Amino acid sequence: METKFYTMLIYSENFAGILNQITAVFTRRQVNIESLNVCASSTPGVHKYTITCNCTEEMAKMLTKQIEKKIDVLQAHYFTDDEIFIMEACLIKLSTPVMMRNAEVSRIVRHHDAHMTEVNPTYCIVEKKGRTDDILSLFEELNSKGAVLQFVRSGRIAVTRSTTERLDQYLEEMEKMRK
């Protein structure tokens, strides 16, 4: 069966231990998490998880159902890249001496539209946001020049392209059932 890259958007109450429960659902079904981001959402008290993985659509369905089954999870949905706006960010620590020796290095930084946020005689810090491929190609080009001291890439974050807000609708619907 065909596997694909899926992004899962999950909302939960802000209780301890939920991240554990969510990741355990992946582990038990032998699916690797490629990236993960957790933060407060726009709704007070609600946390948002953005998780990416490679799997079949059946598996993505099963994973989201099993996650949504957890008592304190509000919603879990999976998306393909064309259904969401996505972004990642990276920080690259470059060696200043190498950069001084090789003009190509700053050219690469400019060419990729990355920002230099700190420069001192030992190192420079470059930051870049974009899609995975853009970030990886920046890193690889710089790395090929032997300029990289450290590299870190964030988990993916995403919002849906849809014109309706499912979480709001869900919460509204549920609040009607409150006795």
Next chain:
Amino acid sequence: MKQLITGAEALMRSLEAEGVDVLFGYPGGAIMPTYDALYDHRERLHHILVRHEQGAVHAAQGYARVSGRVGVAIATSGPGAMNTVTGIADAMIDSTPLVVICGQVDAAVMGTDAFQEVDVIGVAQPITKWAYQIRRPQDVAWAVSRAFYIARSGRPGPVVLDFAKNAQTGLVDYEPAHVDFIRSYRPVPVPSDDVIRQAADMINHSQRPLVLVGQGVELGEAQAELQQFLELADLPAACTLLGLSALPSAHRLNMGMLGMHGNLAPNVMTNQCDLLIAVGMRFDDRVTGNVQTYARQAKIIHFDIDPSEINKNISVDLAVVGNCKQTLARVTALLHEARHDEWISAFRPLWDKENERVIRPATQPAEGPLLMGEVVSRVSEATNHQAVLVTDVGQNQMFGCRYFRYSQPRSVVTSGGCGTMGFGLPAAIGATFGAPERTVCLFVGDGGLQMTLQEFGTIMEQHSPVKIILLNNNFLGNVRQWQQMFFHRRYSFTPMLNPDYERIASAYGIPSQTVTERSQLDEAIRRMLATPGPYLLQCGVKEEDNVMPMIPLGASVDEMMLEFKD
């Protein structure tokens, strides 16, 4: 003026508010403040001191399964909590409502590897419906109410409350809590009229329908709705292991038991029907056999309360997600009266075949050693098929479930999804508290009895009227059967050297008898049932008997073996 009470006292009041009348437990350091509070509530909260925490959870399971109420178990931190784990996992997979309360070290020392500190929430999370650590006395009322609401609502399951010692001793201005809504939790989905109409249409157009009845029917108390549904449209039905008593054995439309050691007719007909209607069951691999060849010819409707069960193991054509008590009734209202005489009579020859080749030889042998099947069948008859059947795991379980007959709901207590040896004895104790007016018969093997044998002590103390029928074959019989069939009879560590069980029983004041002769069986059963209180009836049965028929691992439901000759 504020009336401050301890968190432990708040727990007692919260349990009483939930209507708890029995708890099974075992004290220890980190739960002592709770036991101290319990001392003042022991009239209303009847505490049963078990002999091992595993026994407490299995007893709570037995209590819950026969009564439909939430079973409650209490243990101390660390080792006490860890001893509850097997029962919690068992309750999770068999959807049994439980609240397990464990002591925990003081919040001030959590994470320091304090004495008897274990990360109970970390252990419990994957095997519970909800696990919560109570760290403040103010949270007790809310957490207890939420725990009971979650355990009993929707698809039931176990909840663990990890109760820090400081939350037990700390003071709180107690106010009762009543949780009956959680915005992230929809326990009972309601399907649209359209889905109900589609289900009715599919059933009305079916020529060869077959209904699979699972424990969901018992959990939803939908036994009457099921019968109306079946009778109106003349739908033959078969039961899963845990669903056996959801439909009386003698019902005209009951075609028997599904699965690996179920009946031939319903298994074979699963691959002949044109519509499979699953109600409150989860297509366990022991029911489906090879999923690639399972009911390929049929359309499938799945009634279940848990959306995550839909298309999990078997893809279905229509899902009716909701409480079957309501969904069955809604569909029934749209069903046409029908007859499927020809289809139903097609089950007959298969039944005749199984009767002749398997059932009669197993239950009415003319000679040879005593057989498990005949013991079960004689006990069922002697109780007029009214008793609660509790089993352990293994051949005793399969023979028990196959040859016992059921006339009342909630009459089967057995470890299905987990297959936990040692479940039987404590579960039977719990069942006597959950259904005190009923006879409770436990069938157990010589292996499984020894796994929780210490609960003889609980039986002695409580005088629990458990009728223990020990089917002693001097083997770990079920494993031995597989060794015989699939491992060239290499009996690797399955012969069992047994103690004198009658002497053990007598040490605990439990009356007993041993039979090995067919001619003594009926009289021994009569005496067991006539003796008030507990009783051990040891039956020396054939050592190398096999549970048949059988769907071998990986085979299709219609490839059942009727006998095995090596």
